[in-house]
Amino acid sequence: MRKAVRLVALMAVLLTAGALAQVFTWPAKWTTAKPGEAKPGGTLVHYTISDFRTMNPFITAEADSIPDRMTMNDSGLVIRDPTTGEWIPYMATSWEISEDQTEITFKIRKGMKWSDGKPITADDWIMTYRIHMDPDVGSNSRDSFFIGDKPVTIEKIDDYTIKFVYPKPDAEAFAIASFSPWPAHVFGPVYEEKGAEGIKAMWGLNEDPKNIVTWGPFVVESYRPGERVIFKKNPYFGEWNQDEAGNPLPYLDRYQVNIYKDVNAALAAFLTGEIDVFGPSTVEHIAQIKKAIKDGKLDATLKVNASPIASSQFVVFNWNKKSDPFKEKLFRSAKFRKAMSHLINRQAVVDVVYGGLGTPMYGSVYPVLTQWINKDAPKYPYDPKKAAQLLAELGFKKKDKDGYLVDAEGRRIEFNLSTNAGNNQREQIAKLFVDEAKKVGVKINFRPIDFNTLVGQLLAKGPDRPFDAIIIGLTGGGLDWPFGSNVVPCKGNLHLWNRSGTCLDPRETLMEALYYKGRTTLDFKERVKIGYKLQEVEGDLQPIVYIAGPNYHVAWNNKLAGFHPDEIISSIWGAYELPLLYQAK
Amino acid sequence: MSAYLVRRLIHLVPTFLGATFLAFFVLQIAPGDFLTQWALDPKIRPETIERMRHNFGLDRPLLLQYLIWLKNLLHGDLGISFMYQRPVLEVVWPRIENSLILVGLSILFLYLIGIPIGVYQALRPYTLPDYVISFFAYFGLAIPNFFFMLILIFLLVKFKFAFGWTPFPIGGMTSQGFEQLPPARQWVDILWHAVLPAFVVVTADLSGLTRVMRGQVMEVLGQDYIRTARAKGLAERIVLYKHALRNAVIPILANIGGLLPGLIGGAGLVEVVANWPGITPLLLDALNQQDLYVNVGIIALSSLLLIVGNILGDLLLAVVDPRIRYG
Numbered sequence: 001m002r003k004a005v006r007l008v009a010l011m012a013v014l015l016t017a018g019a020l021a022q023v024f025t026w027p028a029k030w031t032t033a034k035p036g037e038a039k040p041g042g043t044l045v046h047y048t049i050s051d052f053r054t055m056n057p058f059i060t061a062e063a064d065s066i067p068d069r070m071t072m073n074d075s076g077l078v079i080r081d082p083t084t085g086e087w088i089p090y091m092a093t094s095w096e097i098s099e100d101q102t103e104i105t106f107k108i109r110k111g112m113k114w115s116d117g118k119p120i121t122a123d124d125w126i127m128t129y130r131i132h133m134d135p136d137v138g139s140n141s142r143d144s145f146f147i148g149d150k151p152v153t154i155e156k157i158d159d160y161t162i163k164f165v166y167p168k169p170d171a172e173a174f175a176i177a178s179f180s181p182w183p184a185h186v187f188g189p190v191y192e193e194k195g196a197e198g199i200k201a202m203w204g205l206n207e208d209p210k211n212i213v214t215w216g217p218f219v220v221e222s223y224r225p226g227e228r229v230i231f232k233k234n235p236y237f238g239e240w241n242q243d244e245a246g247n248p249l250p251y252l253d254r255y256q257v258n259i260y261k262d263v264n265a266a267l268a269a270f271l272t273g274e275i276d277v278f279g280p281s282t283v284e285h286i287a288q289i290k291k292a293i294k295d296g297k298l299d300a301t302l303k304v305n306a307s308p309i310a311s312s313q314f315v316v317f318n319w320n321k322k323s324d325p326f327k328e329k330l331f332r333s334a335k336f337r338k339a340m341s342h343l344i345n346r347q348a349v350v351d352v353v354y355g356g357l358g359t360p361m362y363g364s365v366y367p368v369l370t371q372w373i374n375k376d377a378p379k380y381p382y383d384p385k386k387a388a389q390l391l392a393e394l395g396f397k398k399k400d401k402d403g404y405l406v407d408a409e410g411r412r413i414e415f416n417l418s419t420n421a422g423n424n425q426r427e428q429i430a431k432l433f434v435d436e437a438k439k440v441g442v443k444i445n446f447r448p449i450d451f452n453t454l455v456g457q458l459l460a461k462g463p464d465r466p467f468d469a470i471i472i473g474l475t476g477g478g479l480d481w482p483f484g485s486n487v488v489p490c491k492g493n494l495h496l497w498n499r500s501g502t503c504l505d506p507r508e509t510l511m512e513a514l515y516y517k518g519r520t521t522l523d524f525k526e527r528v529k530i531g532y533k534l535q536e537v538e539g540d541l542q543p544i545v546y547i548a549g550p551n552y553h554v555a556w557n558n559k560l561a562g563f564h565p566d567e568i569i570s571s572i573w574g575a576y577e578l579p580l581l582y583q584a585k
Numbered sequence: 586m587s588a589y590l591v592r593r594l595i596h597l598v599p600t601f602l603g604a605t606f607l608a609f610f611v612l613q614i615a616p617g618d619f620l621t622q623w624a625l626d627p628k629i630r631p632e633t634i635e636r637m638r639h640n641f642g643l644d645r646p647l648l649l650q651y652l653i654w655l656k657n658l659l660h661g662d663l664g665i666s667f668m669y670q671r672p673v674l675e676v677v678w679p680r681i682e683n684s685l686i687l688v689g690l691s692i693l694f695l696y697l698i699g700i701p702i703g704v705y706q707a708l709r710p711y712t713l714p715d716y717v718i719s720f721f722a723y724f725g726l727a728i729p730n731f732f733f734m735l736i737l738i739f740l741l742v743k744f745k746f747a748f749g750w751t752p753f754p755i756g757g758m759t760s761q762g763f764e765q766l767p768p769a770r771q772w773v774d775i776l777w778h779a780v781l782p783a784f785v786v787v788t789a790d791l792s793g794l795t796r797v798m799r800g801q802v803m804e805v806l807g808q809d810y811i812r813t814a815r816a817k818g819l820a821e822r823i824v825l826y827k828h829a830l831r832n833a834v835i836p837i838l839a840n841i842g843g844l845l846p847g848l849i850g851g852a853g854l855v856e857v858v859a860n861w862p863g864i865t866p867l868l869l870d871a872l873n874q875q876d877l878y879v880n881v882g883i884i885a886l887s888s889l890l891l892i893v894g895n896i897l898g899d900l901l902l903a904v905v906d907p908r909i910r911y912g
Contacts, residue, residue, distance in 0.1 A: 205671075224759065262857055268739075268742050452621045453616040
């Protein structure tokens with residue numbers, strides 16, 4: 001709490017010479033640089049693995065995009081404080097929540113300007129929202145403005161006041177409001193005149209960079225297809241973004257992103273100093289960087305196992321197998337799934353698949369979301385004896401002549417397992433699972449298949465779906481409410497184990513109820529309690545058997561400084577705040 | 586001659602239709618489509634995916650999709666790239682230009698190096714230099730291009746570690762600060778980046794060309810008219826370059842038509858490894874993501890060029906070889 005008070009004090013309104021901007025002061029605790037240490041100038045050279053597709057924020061669908069790079073990953077009215085995870089005002093100065101918790105009114109920071117010098121006002125948010133919401137534009141952000149089937153609406157009160165109206169109280173209310181605004185004076189006239197088609201034709205990759213406008217720290221200067229995009233400092237950003245010493249941000253003059261189709265090319269570029277930041281993902285990457293540092297060939301900092309990544313690998317069993325009642329009964333039995341969980345040697349997976357650089361998982365909440373993890377939720381770790389015991393309780397006591405467990409009627413536990421072909425990590429996980437299962441007498445026939453076929457099988461609906469068990473993964477997961485809106489509810493399209501459209505197990509019904517209860521609870525502590533309860537039910541039901549996920553590592557060239565302190569280097573917060581980086585050498 | 590040309594041009598139509606329809610069909614029978622990649626994204630609702638599938642026309646019958654594509658093609662429209670939300674030609678063309686530089690340079694290298702080497706070998710068959718050259722030529726043929734490029738990059742990185750600089754850039758097409766260079770320097774910079782990958786591409790084709798050249802020259806040198814030319818006292822240089830070489834290059838000329846589709850087809854995985862922003866990385870992305878019209882567009886363009894290239898090759902052959910006449 002004291003931290004929050006201090007932060008509010010830091011963000012006190014300052015009058016700078018000439019401009020009447022209400023300044024956002026970047027806390028010194030977000031960086032390792034001492035106040036006043038950073039110097040202006042220099043360039044950060046970053047990289048991306050696949051080419052950019054557009055500069056248009058309304059049609060971008062890539063994980064890594066030029067609009068996101070310009071707006072600090074789609075930041076807006078509010079951002080999260082990486083030291084606490086709490087939402088703090090950013091392009092807003094304050095907010096008010098209505099009594100029934102369905103309306104939030106934001107006061108917009110005064111004195112902010114677009115990179116072309118025009119003022120930023122409520123109209124920009126309204127226009128951005130309108131365009132995102134137009135189904136003919138096809139914006140990927142459209143779905144984020146829906147709670148269930150009902151849309152969130154936005155009203156302009158005056159030029160510097162804006163009201164978000166939610167269909168019901170929502171845990172992700174601030175996340176929904178945090179989207180980046182885009183200039184109404186650029187997109188508005190086109191939208192009014194030519195509609196969605198006009199918007200879709202704007203800001204392609206061959207757009208003259210002079211026409212690109214953003215509020216963010218850097219704006220596009222040039223783009224070469226398949227090679228690099230260069231951003232230059234937005235001079236108006238520094239009018240309302242300053243460090244604690246009052247210096248305008250960002251420090252860097254330029255921000256360059258090189259495009260490498262091949263991750264080894266990116267590694268080579270990092271080792272030779274052509275790029276400044278690299279995210280190693282394998283043991284070999286880390287070994288090469290370590291060696292280069294040790295041999296004095298590269299002056300860099302390497303952070304290994306900084307945190308787990310919000311990504312998981314798991315086995316899902318199909319509850320909808322009308323054509324095979326024996327298997328259906330088996331897959332619907334929590335005891336069976338617990339036995340399977342006991343057969344997964346997660347430590348071996350971490351050692352073999354991730355080279356020791358991973359984290360075992362036992363539930364749907366990613367281990368990196370530490371404040372959400374219920375350590376007391378039921379777990380079924382590797383223990384073949386317990387697995388055998390559970391299977392015996394299910395009636396599988398004898399072994400047949402091939403050494404596989406059979407029930408009283410002589411039926412074997414045998415099922416098919418698949419994953420997407422070409423995903424080495426998943427194939428290795430599957431092989432470890434098959435071997436362990438064989439030892440206790442469970443026969444698993446493993447056959448990897450094409451990804452799209454796999455997706456088709458997973459998402460098939462109805463009482464009879466065409467698979468037994470699949471190893472797959474999901475990524476993402478919010479800090480506000482880490483349970484998936486289309487995973488937990490029984491009608492959700494990613495309710496992968498049961499796509500019959502109705503809850504089959506009372507614990508599924510309970511999980512769904514807890515999901516909605518948490519989602520509509522605004523108080524964070526209250527919500528965490530509900531999340532804990534949900535994890536207990538989930539652990540007992542084991543609808544999905546979680547396995548493990550990889551860890552996050554990062555390396556940077558020491559010619560740059562101003563990175564995060566170690567405590568906040570993670571897959572969630574990254575290694576730095578872009579405006580706070582500076583060239584040290 | 587013109588009747589022959591007209592006939593060949595008429596043949597072009599069914600060949601082109603067949604090739605593009607097959608491509609369209611094969612690409613579409615692969616399971617899933619461009620939108621499947623979002624099916625497991627917890628942030629995207631299934632309704633949204635259905636709506637986009639409808640907008641892209643992917644929910645229509647296959648034949649109808651093909652006919653619509655064909656109709657648009659007649660208006661010079663290759664369709665929309667799903668990935669880029671832009672006309673295919675606009676997406677593909679800058680990449681083809683980049684590939685052209687690399688492939689053009691490697692073809693130049695190929696003939697500049699390959700023909701003299703072949704002639705040299707033909708004049709000294711079964712000697713040590715002949716064997717040494719053949720050995721290296723086959724080495725180049727045997728080693729996969731992408732792997733060779735990886736090795737070179739590895740050596741460059743080692744070189745950089747040892748000396749702090751590199752004789753050639755480690756991948757890419759332009760240097761840092763390229764945008765600030767004057768145009769002439771920009772071209773030098775691009776060529777400097779292209780030399781190594783172009784050389785790697787050449788290594789694969791060199792053995793073929795030198796073998797053909799060596800065999801051709803040796804065969805021609807054994808002909809009666811060469812003996813006649815020598816008998817009438819012509820200098821060996823004139824015998825070789827005026828009489829022998831001119832006849833020896835005929836089969837190579839016939840192949841030039843085949844180079845056309847290669848020009849836009851790019852340099853293959855070398856482009857990926859050397860980080861050259863050519864057509865191959867884009868095509869790989871498009872195949873991975875099932876960006877239908879980019880794939881079909883590239884196939885349509887290269888099959889068109891292949892057909893035109895073959896016609897050109899035949900015509901060239903008639904020009905250089907007086908014995909060939911098309912009725």
